[in-house]
Amino acid sequence: MEIILLLIFLPVVGAAIVGLLGKLELAKTVAFIWSLFSLGLTAYLLSEFDPGAGTQFTVDYPWFLSMGSRFNVGIDGISMILVLLTNGLIPLIILASFNHEYKNPGAFYGLILFMQTGLLLVFTALDAFLFYVGWEAALIPIYFICAIWGGPNRIKVNIKFFIYTVAGSLIMLVGMIYMAQQTADKTYDLQSFYQASLSAGAQSWVFLAFFLAFAIKMPVFPFHTWQPDTYTEAPTTGTMLLSGIMLKMGIYGAIRWLIPVAPLGFAHWGPTVLVLSIIGIVYASIIAFTQKDVKRLVAYSSIGHVGLIAAGIFVWNLNGLQGAMIQMISHGVNVVGMFFILDIIIRRLDTRDTDKMGGIAKSAPTFAIGFLIVLLGTVALPLTNGFIGEFLLLMGVYNYNIYAAAIAGLTIIFGAVYMLRMYQRVMLGDANEATLAFRDINANEKVVLFIICGLVILIGIYPNPILNISEPAAKSLIDLVNGKIGNVSSF
């Protein structure tokens, strides 16, 4: 039994078991324990993993040969980071949901575990078709999670979300089929894609086809319009899954399947995309500033943060890419923490409106400290995890273009402004009747918040282990692309 198969398919087995538990409350505990198995397995893989050794734990089975697709998976440094992120956050997200009484928990937690398998497929696939299957296999469960357990407006919002994302991914599929037909051996294999030599014009189109899918998923301005509504209407657990893990599919896709597959397309469109990302940063920050709905505020702030990650990737240098890697983890931790904190508030006060909050810090001091730490991580204060990532990202952008870096750097200032303003309006100031009665956090909430705060500080102080995992892989990928672009321009 190959260990990577166990890693990928363990969650889906868990999904079946949890699903069979149906309406029993036991389901959430089983799901949590099961996700810990996956985490343990990831820890084992991490201990066996050698960052310098390229793609490891590979398995390659014949699968859909008539179309030229194989079941080909493996983990390199970049994948390892995302596997770590997925398997680390899912137990946390499940634990964070323990204060909710979701109806029909078997189905709910089963879908989460099913989604985990889809995500792991995306992050480990070395075959475009497999990547696509994982991509959609992650989408279907989150659609059901958001549409069954979501807020009052959930049906309309989620069909928009679904059609938006499927539109992107179908166009990507067309791009993939086209690529596969252009490869030497007519396969969907990643290496064949990398070796295919298309004209610059064709690569431009392939770039756009793939980019659309990833841009919608991340989301990059102007493809973000589904995101605030979906985040707001989704159940908190769904929001955490979407923002913590799922949007990283888009970022990972851009790193692995977009830029190296169509390097000349990237050379052509890269600057445009960079500008879009930077517009997104400023635009989302300004809108976040005006939000009174806390969940929407964090949703927009997430667009801003992701915009910076996208900018870091599309400048395509080591600082930017390494910054993106660590920021994916940090953003995952922070945004899950943020939504968890908002969930605590929303559950107690039954409102998302900042005008109806205030003075919570007085009634709940422990909670206030936890909130502050996560918030500082989000606004990228030095010695928190957010700082490492954003610093590297901005350095990457700076190496590319100083003006771009200056504008992108606004994200830190803007972020600090709207986040601290939110903190002030929610936690400080005058208390009202509802906030006076605010209960401080219970044991479960303490554990979750403690873990998140611990990660915020730990990664902030000592990020090297994470950076070391992805560095060799990031370097070789950058060399690959630069080599291809260089070859052509030297003609």
Added chain:
Amino acid sequence: MSALITISLLAILVLYLGLFKAKQALLPVTLIGLLAALGLAVSQWDTFAEPIYSGMMLFDKYAVAFSAITIISTLLIFLLSKDYFERISENVAEYYAVILFALAGIIVMVSFHNLTMLFIGIEIMSVSLYILAGIKKKDFASNEAALKYFLMGAFSTGFLLFGVALLYGATGSFDLEAIRSYIIQNPQQVSPIFYAGILLMIIGLSFKVGAAPFHFWAPDVYEGSPALVTAFMSTVVKTAGFAAFLRLFMVCFSPVQSFWIPIFVTFAALSLLVGNVTAVYQQHFKRMLAYSSISHVGYMLFAMISLNSESDSSVFVYAAAYSVASIIAFAVLIVLQRQVGNDSFDSFNGISKKNPFLAFTLTIAMLSLAGIPLTAGFIGKLMMFSRALAGYHIYLTVFAVLNALVGIFYYFRVIIAMYFRPAERNELVVSPLFKFVLAVSAIATVILGIYPDLITRLI
């Protein structure tokens, strides 16, 4: 070949059973007979098949594969038919026999090697279908459907026959090989009559499969016919129509592709557009299925526009995926019509609460029809998209993608109603046979979606 004989004899046997009022024996005998026919068909799996009966028929792998899929679909539909015809009429045996005769015609259609056999096959099938469409004698809609189908069908048969005659005039033969060698031997001077013949045959066959712009009969006939007959028409009959279509063009007309490919591109795009856009506006499940079936014809036409060795397996996979998913949809439709008396989308509200199994299988069917991965429908769409791209029809592919999105919208209405719109309702009673059909079809859909190589490399 023996499959065809078995099915024909079986139909006569069933008639005799009816004569002797052995109603209880009808279904078991039919099922066993069909299983036997299926076994016989599969046992003739032969890579090096030669035309038989003076070149009239060719029972090659292609014919066997399509016979198998049509027989299996018919089996599943028969399993749903228990008690169905009894509610409609006293004389049940005839309906079993008529369906079997239609199936016999279909076997001829998928294994023809001579244009006369194609015509005979289509006529055997069509005449049976005219009867089936009208089996609810006292029902106005059923009568209308039968009449419309008959008139339109007769019309299209006329085109087809005229086309066959013109081809004969140009080539002097009905034999597929002979027609092909006529083109190959006279590449520069193919007679205009020949092209006119091709055009008329395209029109005739497009009528039969319901491709736009010759689709106008389809929605009314599908809606008016009893649900089970509609299921038969939109799965088995459509599959057979495409099998015949593809065989004719692959074997005979492929040397003059440049003449007819633009026609198929137009038909495909039109079918997609008409099918999808009108399906969005439907308020009833059955009518939605009718229009969406036109859009599936559009996807299946993709196989025709860039012919190579993969075209037949693309049509095969698409037809298989579409058939099993449609059978689930029609099974649920029958349950709903019988117990709720209504098939508007509102009548699906809250099914997931009371009938989780029914809702789950229908969801798989809808996902498959919408072409979402991990279902057979996605594999079918993928293969069709690759066919179109292999012929460099990029605009058509992008157009198809947009249409697939529209498709998601209306297929998801069913899922949304079942899962997200709660409603007070009674539990629907689903008989064990229905459960069996639903389970088998759903499992087949998922297995083909996860491991498509099971059938993609058959032909």
